[in-house]
Amino acid sequence: MGGFSLWHWLIVGIIVLLLFGKGRFSDMMGDVAKGLKSFKKGMAEEEEAPMTGAKPPSRIEVLTPEAQTSETRTPETRTPEEIIADHERAKAAATVGDKAA
Numbered sequence: 001m002g003g004f005s006l007w008h009w010l011i012v013g014i015i016v017l018l019l020f021g022k023g024r025f026s027d028m029m030g031d032v033a034k035g036l037k038s039f040k041k042g043m044a045e046e047e048e049a050p051m052t053g054a055k056p057p058s059r060i061e062v063l064t065p066e067a068q069t070s071e072t073r074t075p076e077t078r079t080p081e082e083i084i085a086d087h088e089r090a091k092a093a094a095t096v097g098d099k100a101a
Contacts (some may be wrong), residue, residue, distance in 0.1 A: 004012075017025065 020028070
């Protein structure tokens, strides 16, 4: 009950050939081979394209910390004073919202 013997595999092979026929089976294998070749070709073209195609950007725009507002700065670049001021503004807005309700 463990595995398939040689006879089992031969019967399965004969059934597959009967279902698909000799011509269909070889056609399908040919299509698979063509697909693999085109896939490899596409992967090779993709690797070559970045090296030869586009040139790198000439300049990267970066805002200095002084040019950024407190809303556009990330927590890592904001000063503690800016963080405290934002917290106080949010706290005041929440208090005003509670009084209105």
